Amino acid sequence: MLAFERAEYLGRIAKTKESMERAGVDVALVINQSNMVYLTGYDGRSDYVPQMLALASDAPEPKLILRQQDVPCAVHSVFLQTDNIVGYPEDHIGSERKHPYEYVASLLKDWHLDTRRIGIERGGAPITPISFDRLSRALPDVKFTDITGMIARQRSVKSPQELVYMRQAASIADLAMQTAIDSIDAGVRQCDVAAKVMAAQIRGTPEFGGDRPVSPAMPAGVRTSSPHLSWTDEPYTDAMPINIELGGFRRRYVAGLSRSIHIGRPPPRLVALHEATKAGMAQALAAAKSGNLCQDVEAAFRAMTRRHGFEKNSRIGYTIGIDWAENTASFQRGDMTVLEPDMTFHLMLGMWYDDWGYTLSETFRITDKGGDSFATLPRELFVK
């Protein structure tokens, strides 16, 4: 049931230890749940309570520190030896007096890790200022090094098996989008379409099922000016635009996909924006080859859409993999990250204006010839 061979997890841990050495830390406290998934396979959904992974440079495996109740979630999903899964007592949940981060501090002392150089993810992870205060006060002699982004950066380039899951995720995304296109019509409730779309995301294909999905953004009408609104229980009406951004999910990997749909004949400005964005996507993908910089991809898109009289004022893509956003490189001005083969990006071309908008997006990998998209759906403005 492991998503990857044990050897792949051990390779990731070895790479992390190299990064730790460069960062000058002997112990890494990893709090971002995607990083915990990456290093161990952990498949519980439990990061609404404190949890972390502690990796010591001289230990063969990390320790996974979870709420006691979630220890079996790890037993059934991680590659670790069972004694490397450690629970903190249940009376630390919902308590004013006992704090899980103080328990973590006592574990680090027990393991004699508190005298070593400790790195911790102080950003991009579900640790609050209060939790960090509790940890620091319980370990007053420790000077923590921030390692935010260290592991996420190493996740950028995907392995062959990771690419298998991302392509599977993308084919699920294609199916889910086709379901939306097929079921949207005037008079149909938005929530009834959403129900079919999310069912398609989870059902997957006869060969493989989908993982837990994030709900699609699918604003309709004037709400297409906004990126992150979803369905209502109102019916669609004639002459209505709909923007859909959804993911395919497979073994914790995601592939994002966006299309716009119009009920009835689309207005000329929407057709023009679609043509501009589609042409811009082709240029961006052509520029997305190894050796180029992230900002080159954005520049290629900008040049083409500007020629069509349109301009996008936000980044046009970001690294994607486990969960939606890795928060490392972005396609935007000033991002000098050098593109490497098998980095994966969500090229997200949302064009939002005051009371209308349009979306087109695909997930792809970098090759030496340009971006290799995982999507197979036509780049159309779908008309119903």
Add this chain to the structure above:
Amino acid sequence: MLAFERAEYLGRIAKTKESMERAGVDVALVINQSNMVYLTGYDGRSDYVPQMLALASDAPEPKLILRQQDVPCAVHSVFLQTDNIVGYPEDHIGSERKHPYEYVASLLKDWHLDTRRIGIERGGAPITPISFDRLSRALPDVKFTDITGMIARQRSVKSPQELVYMRQAASIADLAMQTAIDSIDAGVRQCDVAAKVMAAQIRGTPEFGGDRPVSPAMPAGVRTSSPHLSWTDEPYTDAMPINIELGGFRRRYVAGLSRSIHIGRPPPRLVALHEATKAGMAQALAAAKSGNLCQDVEAAFRAMTRRHGFEKNSRIGYTIGIDWAENTASFQRGDMTVLEPDMTFHLMLGMWYDDWGYTLSETFRITDKGGDSFATLPRELFVK
């Protein structure tokens, strides 16, 4: 399209200002997204980037501070005047140099709020230690007061319209659970059942649709020892136990519901655990009347299950409303919170052992006669 009348939002804001006065703060920086929803109706899903609400004690409305791109999400969902919705520039996203919390600091200065007593949610909200450092360094003269939990506590007692949404959510949860019971069978893939369950959660009823759902936990087989694992794409088999914990979602309110299902004749120990837990639930609900303490509910449950030879070692419930857990009162030893009418709780009786488990849960409100459950599904161990 507002979920509540303007007067209800204004009432919530007035209550918050009273709490602020008691806490000795003139300005509240509210970062927990559920609190932002509660005070304004905000319906975007965007708290993966920094965002907050700033409420000054002498201003009629709060300011909502979002990423520029998400301003239209607010325009289409909040009760505020448009000039109280403020965006920070897109070049603060995915940037190493520009930090949204520094922009927030400049806004607070522009609004002359930086010279007043500022409270901020430093826990229970998606603010990292790094973000708080950036804010503090940009406002070196401000001494922040922590207001974690202040607004969540005021959300505990629900208004009549909130109770309408929670009952609607609970009826959706009933439908979704019935869908699971109907579709589970040996040979059926777990993901195919999950697809039907989530479709039922979103479709809702002919009168009202469901909101964006959280994926159900639905471990099967030995994985029933764990609370927070979900489906796989393997088929169910004969003689297999399944635990399902799911929510009904309606206008951002949730009602949790759990049942256990067994394919084939259940083993005697599972039947015994079901009977014990069911009897314990009746005792807990009887004890859940206004005037009693939270710990009394747990004690009533413990006494009954112990009589049956079982013991649960984690809390047996918590406040629920907007999103799943309000992180205020819990049914556990030592929680002296006094129960008040129309507080709502998820009574979550997950009984987990080394390689098996059982779940029974319902969402209910406190009355002077005991807990009034919103669930209508029989409290059975369902056998397929």
